[in-house]
Amino acid sequence: MSTTESATLHATAPAPLGGPTLPQERRMLTSIPGPRSQQLLARKAEAVAAGVGHTVPIQAVAAGGGVVVDADGNSLIDLGAGIAVTTVGNAHPEVVAAVQAQVAQFTHTCFMISPYESYVAVAEALNRITPGDHAKKSALFNSGAEAVENAVKIARKYTRKQAVVAFDHGYHGRTNLTMALTAKSMPYKSGFGPFASEVYRAPMSYPFRDGLSGPDAARKAISIMEKQVGADNLAAIIIEPIQGEGGFIVPADGFLPALVDWCRANDVVFIADEVQTGFARTGAMFASERFGIVPDLITTAKGIAGGLPLAAVTGRSEIMDASHAGGLGGTYGGNPIACAAAIAAIDAFENDGLIERANELGAVLIERLAEIQAADPRLGDIRGRGAMVAAEFVDPATGEPDAGLTAAVATACIAQGVIVLTCGTYGNVIRFLPPLSISDDLLREGLDVVAAALSAA
Incomplete structure (x- = not known):
């Protein structure tokens, strides 16, 4: 054409x-x-x-x-x-206008070198709109996989434990650690190992195929975690509230709340991977809201910035602050053009119906x-x-x-x-x-x- x-x-x-x-x-x-x-x-x-x-x-x-x-x-x-x-x-016209205005100012300084306001504004917005009224902080990255990697890093640093549990059918990315977390071999993992250690898997609630109630599916998953990993060794569990690549599996009612309760009782960080479900996609700002849960950490990307590469980890301040200075970041994390797009996109999610x-x-x-x-x-x-x-x-x-x-x-x-x-x-x-x-x-x-x-x- x-x-x-x-x-x-x-x-x-x-x-x-x-x-x-x-x-x-x-x-x-x-x-x-x-x-x-x-x-x-x-x-x-x-x-x-x-x-x-x-x-x-x-x-x-x-x-x-x-x-x-x-x-x-x-x-x-x-x-x-x-x-x-x-x-x-x-x-989206507001996203386009915001990007054009930012490009005319500067494309990059690296936030870790010379901070700028739009990164902070995105973090403030995420702290406000993610589930829970507790004190929160955020860190910005480039992709969903990068956000997941950093959420695991943060959870391990905070708990001083190493093991992580992911779930059957889950997808969390294509980097080495996130491939280990991902359940499906082809095309995501086949031939790319060995993978990161201290990653374990528990059964997901899959009502169409397992026929279990949410509480029964949770008891099954918790039993496996307790027997095969042990809460004393477990830094975090990570789960998509509605699984994406795994087949849009919606867990039975009661499954996710039971997991959250178990995590709270055992000093395990509950990470909600909302990379695909976040930002109005499920008819709520975040899918966690559809199940009445408040994650300790939440990872976001995809819809966050109207098509520009941006991702984030948002969570409880005491967990997010566990890392030493310089332990989190990246050259392009929270790029100013992507941040400008995110501010406009979040405004649209909140105010455009x-x-x-x-x-x-x-x-x-x-x-x-x-x-x-x-x-x-x-x-x-x-x-x-x-x-x-x-x-x-x-x-x-x-x-x-x-x-x-x-x-x-x-x-x-x-x-x-x-x-x-x-x-x-x-x-x-x-x-x-x-x-x-x-x-x-x-x-x-x-x-x-x-x-x-x-x-x-």
Whole structure:
């Protein structure tokens, strides 16, 4: 698509919430990938390491509202939001303005060398909006994995203990320590070991598959932690309140509160990994609120800064202050451009009705998926909160995961101009993470494409 064509696209419709003036429509001018996208993919194959894959074979040139436009003029409905990153939209006007203003001032000084106000303002906002009314402090980093690494460091320093427990189906990142915390081998861990030591695993509450109540699932997990690790050795447990890559697994009621109570009684730090669930995604500012829990530490990233790289650890002041000066930080952590974007994004989450919007989109998702499920028992389970919803596909005769069907449906959706993402330990889950700037009509059209793809699979 030429610059002129791109400008024409940007001038044909009023601005949707949180994005440039792109027509909010699914438009297929070529097959996917079109010829210009194919050219980029050929260059990618020559220049980019083979381990860096991609889900949608296009060259993205514009995005906003609920669409991504490619170089061939195709407009795809976006039900992935860059893996829950562009929650406020791909180019929210206030985020854009804040970034432009900051770039004109300075791009970097390193906060550990010459501090600046926006880093402190982000920390103040996080301390205010994260669960709990206790005194809190924050530290800023670059990615979710980096935040998780530092949360574990902080917990170990505070407790003077080493062991960490993560949970079945959990995902926490791609660095060495976070790979150890992550449950799934392919593609995240296979061949990359040895991994960090003193990492243990406990069973997650998975109501669709284990049939346990929350308290019963918690007793099972606690028994394993006590017998295989021992509270005296355990610095922290880390858990996603709703698991992301593991399949959007929503624990049964009572599971998370029981774990928090056990941690409090045994001087174990409870870390909530809200990298994917944070910032209005689940119909609350943080998913922990949906379960009535207050973490000791909370890790955030993804939706925090409207698409710019930023992450944080926020938690109880006495825990966060355990590290010696210089023990936390990083060259780019809390970069001023990302901080400016985060301040604007957090303002949008609080004042643009985005928490309510997440719940509205969730209602559309659940209603339409339930209609699909009623007509097709291969859709075994629908779960989620807010605009974080998943469909798990199974063999209806056995209930076993059907990864082949899931892949076929996702591939067909992308070919028809709808971006969907798969996940799950067994590869049999499609997750829906639309930007909160998408319209109901566009979301429903995307779900109609999913229904047609399933019917034809």
